[in-house]
Amino acid sequence: MSTPAESGVCVYSHQLHDTRRVLIATGVSEPTRLSLTSLPTVYLRADLAATPSALPEALSTLRPHTLIVGANTVDAAAIAAWTAAVHAQEDPNGLLIVRRGTSLAAIDRDCAAAHGITVVNTPEVNARHIARFVVNALLIDEPDPHLDPGTVTVGLIGAGAINGRVAQAAAARGHRILVHTPSLTADPQARVNWLSAHAPADATVTFAPDVATVFAGSDLLSIAVPLTTSGLHPTDGLVGTDHVKAFAGTRIVAICEPEVLLEDAIMHAYSRRELTVVIDNAPGLVDPLRQRILERFPDGTALRPGFTVSSAAMRMPGCAEDLDQAVLTVVATSEVADLFAGLDAGRTPGPAATAPAATAPAATAPAGCGAEPTADRHEHGRRHHRTDPGEIVIIGAGIVGLTIALSLHTAGWRKLRVLDAAPADRTDPNLQGTTYRGTDGRHLSLTETIPHADASRRTVLRRPPTDGGWQLRDPITLNDTERDWVAAFEGFADRAGLRALTVDLAIGLNRLGLRGWEALFAAYPHAFDQLRRDARLPRCYLSAPDLAAGIRLQGAINSAARVLGPDEIALRWPALVTATADPVADLDHSTPVSVASVHGAVEVDGYAVNIHQLADTIGNLVVAAGVPVHSGSPVRSLRRIANGNPAGSSDDLPDDLPGDGSHDSPDDHPDTESGTESGTESGTESGTESGTESGTESGTIELVLDDGTTMRAGTVIVTIGGRDLVALLGEDAPSAGAVQHVLGVSVTLPNPGLRHALKVHAPDPIGVVNITLSPDSALIHASGGFGYLGLARPAPDDPRVAELMAALEDIVGQLLAPPQGSDGPHRILDRRTCERPMTPDGLPVLEAVDAFGGQVIVAAGTNAGGAVQAPALAILLDGLLAGERGGIHLALRPDRASLRSTSVPVSV
Numbered sequence: 001m002s003t004p005a006e007s008g009v010c011v012y013s014h015q016l017h018d019t020r021r022v023l024i025a026t027g028v029s030e031p032t033r034l035s036l037t038s039l040p041t042v043y044l045r046a047d048l049a050a051t052p053s054a055l056p057e058a059l060s061t062l063r064p065h066t067l068i069v070g071a072n073t074v075d076a077a078a079i080a081a082w083t084a085a086v087h088a089q090e091d092p093n094g095l096l097i098v099r100r101g102t103s104l105a106a107i108d109r110d111c112a113a114a115h116g117i118t119v120v121n122t123p124e125v126n127a128r129h130i131a132r133f134v135v136n137a138l139l140i141d142e143p144d145p146h147l148d149p150g151t152v153t154v155g156l157i158g159a160g161a162i163n164g165r166v167a168q169a170a171a172a173r174g175h176r177i178l179v180h181t182p183s184l185t186a187d188p189q190a191r192v193n194w195l196s197a198h199a200p201a202d203a204t205v206t207f208a209p210d211v212a213t214v215f216a217g218s219d220l221l222s223i224a225v226p227l228t229t230s231g232l233h234p235t236d237g238l239v240g241t242d243h244v245k246a247f248a249g250t251r252i253v254a255i256c257e258p259e260v261l262l263e264d265a266i267m268h269a270y271s272r273r274e275l276t277v278v279i280d281n282a283p284g285l286v287d288p289l290r291q292r293i294l295e296r297f298p299d300g301t302a303l304r305p306g307f308t309v310s311s312a313a314m315r316m317p318g319c320a321e322d323l324d325q326a327v328l329t330v331v332a333t334s335e336v337a338d339l340f341a342g343l344d345a346g347r348t349p350g351p352a353a354t355a356p357a358a359t360a361p362a363a364t365a366p367a368g369c370g371a372e373p374t375a376d377r378h379e380h381g382r383r384h385h386r387t388d389p390g391e392i393v394i395i396g397a398g399i400v401g402l403t404i405a406l407s408l409h410t411a412g413w414r415k416l417r418v419l420d421a422a423p424a425d426r427t428d429p430n431l432q433g434t435t436y437r438g439t440d441g442r443h444l445s446l447t448e449t450i451p452h453a454d455a456s457r458r459t460v461l462r463r464p465p466t467d468g469g470w471q472l473r474d475p476i477t478l479n480d481t482e483r484d485w486v487a488a489f490e491g492f493a494d495r496a497g498l499r500a501l502t503v504d505l506a507i508g509l510n511r512l513g514l515r516g517w518e519a520l521f522a523a524y525p526h527a528f529d530q531l532r533r534d535a536r537l538p539r540c541y542l543s544a545p546d547l548a549a550g551i552r553l554q555g556a557i558n559s560a561a562r563v564l565g566p567d568e569i570a571l572r573w574p575a576l577v578t579a580t581a582d583p584v585a586d587l588d589h590s591t592p593v594s595v596a597s598v599h600g601a602v603e604v605d606g607y608a609v610n611i612h613q614l615a616d617t618i619g620n621l622v623v624a625a626g627v628p629v630h631s632g633s634p635v636r637s638l639r640r641i642a643n644g645n646p647a648g649s650s651d652d653l654p655d656d657l658p659g660d661g662s663h664d665s666p667d668d669h670p671d672t673e674s675g676t677e678s679g680t681e682s683g684t685e686s687g688t689e690s691g692t693e694s695g696t697e698s699g700t701i702e703l704v705l706d707d708g709t710t711m712r713a714g715t716v717i718v719t720i721g722g723r724d725l726v727a728l729l730g731e732d733a734p735s736a737g738a739v740q741h742v743l744g745v746s747v748t749l750p751n752p753g754l755r756h757a758l759k760v761h762a763p764d765p766i767g768v769v770n771i772t773l774s775p776d777s778a779l780i781h782a783s784g785g786f787g788y789l790g791l792a793r794p795a796p797d798d799p800r801v802a803e804l805m806a807a808l809e810d811i812v813g814q815l816l817a818p819p820q821g822s823d824g825p826h827r828i829l830d831r832r833t834c835e836r837p838m839t840p841d842g843l844p845v846l847e848a849v850d851a852f853g854g855q856v857i858v859a860a861g862t863n864a865g866g867a868v869q870a871p872a873l874a875i876l877l878d879g880l881l882a883g884e885r886g887g888i889h890l891a892l893r894p895d896r897a898s899l900r901s902t903s904v905p906v907s908v
Contacts, residue, residue, distance in 0.1 A: 026070030124497025127161035155218025390714015407874030441772025445606030449865030451842025516871020608757030721837035
């Protein structure tokens with residue numbers, strides 16, 4: 001069977017905007033290769049890595065928009081041929097080169113820039129694996145009679161992610177460290193930061209002024225610098241023969257392009273038979289070097305003992321998988337940007353279309369809900385009916401499920417139904433899901449859901465709330481699935497390079513989600529008139545370093561970001577305690593006590609909304625469109641039935657499911673607007689195809705509800721997580737363990753004088769406090785906090801939950817001025833806890849589950865940010881339902897490397 005790469009056939013995708021063609025001109029791991037063969041817009045040409053002369057012709061013939069390379073040479077000739085071929089087709093897509101790795105030396109970046117091509121790499125992604133290789137080769141465990149413990153000096157040329165980890169391993173063995181890199185030589189603060197990140201307090205570290213000092217003073221030496229030929233500190237030929245002659249140690253490990261070492265220096269090292277040397281890099285770079293050494297020293301067919309020229313570092317376990325995920329993440333980010341541009345121009349599915357409505361009947365809105373949408377994607381819906389999935393049942397009527405239902409209906413999908421486990425009566429929040437269980441406030445912003453696992457939180461799951469941690473569960477109570485989630489979280493916190501790329505993708509999804517919300521607000525203007533939306537959210541910071549970091553992040557992604565100083569904050573939010581307040585002394589007045597105060601803020605795009613009101617409005621619009629929404633209908637299990645009745649047949653669907661009056665359609669029978677269309681257009685135009693394709697060949701999905709009743713569907717979309725997802729899919733499904741719960745806490749109190757919503761970045765376990773005003777401004781809702789629950793429910797009167805709640809109340813009490821006329825604390829009117837779905841790496845999961853023939857799709861795990869990402873998930877689901885998959889769907893798969901419990905130590 002030929003792959004797209006072999007056949008040369010490329011099927012264009014409508015959903016991804018006649019989408020990016022991707023040429024992968026380097027090797028990838030076998031699981032990734034197999035996954036990529038399912039994408040018709042991806043060409044796999046690993047052979048091009050070894051035949052650089054063939055690259056120009058491949059680029060001219062295949063005309064990719066994205067080129068992925070390893071150590072391939074991408075020269076001016078290849079770039080010119082590529083751009084000429086693409087421009088000849090009047091193709092509007094931008095061109096992108098992605099380096100699967102770090103060094104960009106083999107890419108003519110000046111030429112790429114001149115042709116408008118973006119060039120990116122995946123820095124630090126392989127660092128932990130390469131560092132492990134270096135440590136194993138350099139810091140061998142066997143005792144060396146010449147090197148006594150405590151007297152060994154480990155030299156480091158380069159102080160980046162690889163040698164930083166080598167320094168940690170060397171310090172842990174009690175070795176001295178001698179390090180040189182120009183940035184550390186020039187900047188004292190950089191040295192302080194490097195020591196803090198890579199060396200324990202008792203380590204002996206010396207910063208060398210130059211390379212010669214490191215060679216002369218080291219017993220063991222690691223060289224890990226990228227090859228650069230220009231700039232202030234080029235590394236081409238950095239190591240010369242005199243350096244090697246001065247080296248009195250025993251081992252050198254060089255993880256860099258061979259050109260960093262002058263060839264004469266390498267030959268001198270080879271001639272020193274007592275010296276152990278390892279030079280490791282890509283085969284195309286080191287194989288010619290090996291041949292030249294053998295030609296220079298023709299005393300055998302193999303290199304001398306102790307001198308190794310290899311390509312082994314990149315084959316360390318887990319390295320290829322991390323690099324593959326990094327590349328897919330970059331590709332996914334570019335696809336999301338295309339989707340955003342398409343949605344902005346009305347090209348992609350969703351309510352942003354500007355075409356007039358066709359023949360679809362107008363939805364009748366309930367009183368006070370608003371008019372029908374300003375545009376209906378009926379014509380777009382006809383495209384979908386070519387691959388009609390039958391009746392689509394959405395499990396979960398929270399903000400994600402309801403937004404997906406509305407967006408899919410607006411995009412042309414007509415046979416929809418929503419089931420929700422929570423009762424219609426929301427008087428008891430403990431019986432509700434994530435959306436309605438917490439207080440009535442959510443924020444929507446670009447950085448709302450960036451991954452929480454970072455270097456500062458490597459041990460946060462091991463510490464209780466009173467120690468600034470997220471640990472609510474005793475570790476001995478965790479099952480294997482929960483321990484795997486914790487290990488994956490901690491492993492991701494140690495993967496700075498992959499996390500940085502993941503942050504970019506999360507921000508892209510948030511941007512797409514925000515644009516989707518704007519489209520919904522514009523499409524249903526009357527429905528959202530009464531919804532309070534506090535735009536332009538200020539992100540407040542409690543320290544100068546945090547403020548500086550916030551300015552860097554928000555300024556980089558938001559051109560409209562604006563810095564607010566303490567004076568402006570005090571003027572606009574007089575109820576907040578700002579940094580101008582005097583510190584409070586302790587009882588004996590000897591030392592100041594830390595008090596939370598706002599040092600500054602960054603005002604960014606986004607909204608604060610009353611989430612209950614927003615969800616109600618979306619639900620009313622869904623019902624008005626004829627989509628049944630059934631409350632009090634928990635699904636107990638799912639079962640795939642092969643060769644069953646035609647998927648989506650109305651005879652399979654009970655009409656008397658429990659539900660609430662506001663979310664049930666007025667007459668949930670086939671002669672309603674939704675039922676009529678399903679029975680005629682969907683049933684007649686595509687019913688035969690659906691009955692054959694989805695019903696007979698693909699089978700149907702049977703849903704068993706808690707009361708024993710059953711229904712059948714062609715497709716089931718699951719938006720829930722945690723233990724409920726495990727119960728539906730089984731413990732072996734990749735998604736089941738990936739989406740677990742963290743507990744958030746929230747309080748409602750009288751408004752002390754705030755006129756606008758805001759966010760406050762606070763220490764763990766609170767993280768960020770979102771403060772949202774009630775519609776009438778009489779109350780404020782403050783929410784925040786993280787407590788790891790895993791797959792368990794919070795125990796009643798759990799003392800650690802009480803600690804988490806107390807931490808939130810404490811920070812809120814410090815930030816808000818005392819109530820007028822009172823020196824006492826603020827009066828808490830309501831306290832709530834909320835279980836929020838989260839994955840270890842902070843990205844949602846989107847999976848067509850293999851065990852159900854792909855007819856059960858999981859769209860969950862939005863990192864406690866389902867509100868902002870819901871429209872983005874709807875757009876991705878629309879493409880998945882239409883059979884259009886891209887890199888984004890692979891990047892969000894639940895078996896991605898960052899969701900596995902992969903803990904890679906720096907030494908064996």
